[in-house]
Amino acid sequence: MKVALALLLLLALAGCGGGDSRENYVADARAICEEMTQRITELGAPESFTDTQLYARRAKDAVSDGIRDLRDLTPPPEFEDGFTRYLATLEARRRQLDLLIAAGDESNMRAIQEVGTELEVLTAKGRQDARGAGIGDCEDG
Numbered sequence: 001m002k003v004a005l006a007l008l009l010l011l012a013l014a015g016c017g018g019g020d021s022r023e024n025y026v027a028d029a030r031a032i033c034e035e036m037t038q039r040i041t042e043l044g045a046p047e048s049f050t051d052t053q054l055y056a057r058r059a060k061d062a063v064s065d066g067i068r069d070l071r072d073l074t075p076p077p078e079f080e081d082g083f084t085r086y087l088a089t090l091e092a093r094r095r096q097l098d099l100l101i102a103a104g105d106e107s108n109m110r111a112i113q114e115v116g117t118e119l120e121v122l123t124a125k126g127r128q129d130a131r132g133a134g135i136g137d138c139e140d141g
Helices: 002-013 022-043 049-071 077-105 109-132
Strands: none
Touching: 022 049, 022 077, 049 077, 077 109
């Protein structure tokens, strides 16, 4: 996580954050996506209702931060549609994480499983949408 944070800081200091070039967009978007994915991956799999509540809240924070940071970027024309789809998929993931928080708060295993299944679908869709946005295959979490 520290390496990814340092990379983001280095990109910002190097002036990559505000550029409109295709290379800057791809580098910035990939760094944001990888940071978000790493934060989620580091949470590990929840093993209890309490773990699920904490996981969902922290994963939602990671996704929310990713959405916020990605919205600061301007994709080149060839990636605009893919970028819009990717953001929509991240928004859907964030809504599912809200449902996971609620299911964990209610200790509702069936709801947790249903939300978990939908999150798996959205993660796969996120991989596809990230490619369409020119970001590559950074979606693992």
